[in-house]
Amino acid sequence: MKCKSKSLSITVGNFSYARIYQHSDGSVVCVSKRGSGRISRTSKRGGRFPPVNRNEPMTKAAFKKTLNRYFERLCELDLDNEKCLYVTLTISDTKYNSYDLVCSRFKYFVNLVKDKVQDGYVGVIRFVEVQAKGFFHIHCILVFNCRNINLTWRDFHKFWGWGYVRVQPVKNRFGLFDYSTNQKHGAKNDNDKFTRYPKGAKIVYISPNLPKLKGKFISTLSSEYAGLLKDSDCIHTKSHKYIETSTKQVRTRIDRFVLVKNKPKKECS
Secondary structure (H helix, E strand, O other): OEEOHHHOOOOHHHOOEEEEEEOOOOOEEEEEEOOOOOOOOOOOOOOOOOOOOOOOEEEHHHHHHHHHHHHHHHOOEOOOHHHEEEEEEOOOOHHHOOHHHHHHHHHHHHHHHHHHHHHHEEEEEEEEEEOOOOOEEEEEEEEEOOOOOOOOHHHHHHHHOOOOEEEEEOOOHHHHHHHHOOOOOOOOOOOOOEEEEEOOOOOEEEOOOOOEOOOEEEEOOOHHHHHHHHHOOEEEEEEEEEEOOOOOOEEEEEEEEEEEEOOOOOOOO
């Protein structure tokens, strides 16, 4: 969810530390996560996980946790908007309407893009979504190493071949990250605790060769953080609803939020 910094009412004290990323295009991104200390992400869990039964559906809780985790990882990517394309791929035939089929077809689609642009292709970020009616579709951000990509809408439509294709330039990648990690699970009703995804589904895929930033930890009590909170162009939040024990009312709690300060615009002389 996107909101203006002035309209966001939060207790910063609940977020002790934040991780700040300085992107090569001049943008500054700061990720704050509730209840997280300075814990290294490289730490490994002990023990072994049981095998995943993909015949079972993914729960809404697991789905939301996955999206929130990836939202944070996406902010680490050091990309250039002008070297990216945002592509939407839908299906027109119900016989293709399954998670495994659309993911398999997408691999074929990406291989055709690679063959077309050769060394110009860098990587992809892929999101699998489900419409309210239960149809799977894909949003993806194709990343290239140059700004003039020799690809047309007809090329993408031919490569996909299963339905409608929409190709757009990327103007605000952080906004796209926020939108693409919203909860669009296609559950039959709000009371259903399961999604239409199979258990263990890779809802978001990030090419391992995309450039990433390490970032640095800062305290939410520091002047640097206060300046970012004041000067940010926008704030993207991830939250969840819960029932307050004392009042039995539904409340919304912010789990993490991302401050974005876009690169300064060039002044015309």
